[in-house]
Amino acid sequence: MELISWEQFAQVELRVGRIIHAEPFPKARKPAYILHVDFGAELGIKKSSAQITQLYTPETLIGKLVVGVVNFPAKQIGSIMSECLITGFHNEQGEVALCVPDKDAPLGTKLL
Template identity: 70%
Template sequence: MDTISFDDFLKVELRVGRIVSATVFEKARKPAYILHVDFGEALGTRKSSAQITALYRPEDLVGRLVLAVVNFPPKQVGPLMSECLVTGFHNERGEVALCVPDAPVPLGTRLL
């Protein structure tokens, strides 16, 4: 494992957002959802493609808090321009479980 400095870590903007919509990403090569995530007034709402279909249904995602990287450059994912990276962990079957705060925190709060 490579080590990084604390200054390197501080460059990554991991922030809390609330999923405001989740729809099936019909044109994705692998099953995925298009998420719209609200990061509060300062950052606004951003789009992301998330391969989380094995463990979540779109209607169950709306309103959930998630942790996302908001300072990567936009990335083209098929026809979607992804504006943030929603984080998660692979379980023993390779399915992605979301990385989420375990208590309410204000939208846009930065992980430190």
């Protein structure tokens, strides 16, 4: 494991957002959804591709709080421009479980 400095970590903008729309992404190479995530008034709504189809349906994602990296450059993924990276963890079966706050927090709040 390579150690990083506090200053390096502080450069990563991990923010809380709320999924307001989720839809299948049939043009993705691996099964994925297109997520529209509201990061509050300062950052607005950002789009992301997320390979989370094994544990979630679009309907169960609506309203869910998530943690996203919002200061990566936009990246073309198939037919969409991904504007943030939604975080998650692989479980023992290799399925991705979202990294979520366990209590409400104002949208756009930075992880400390």
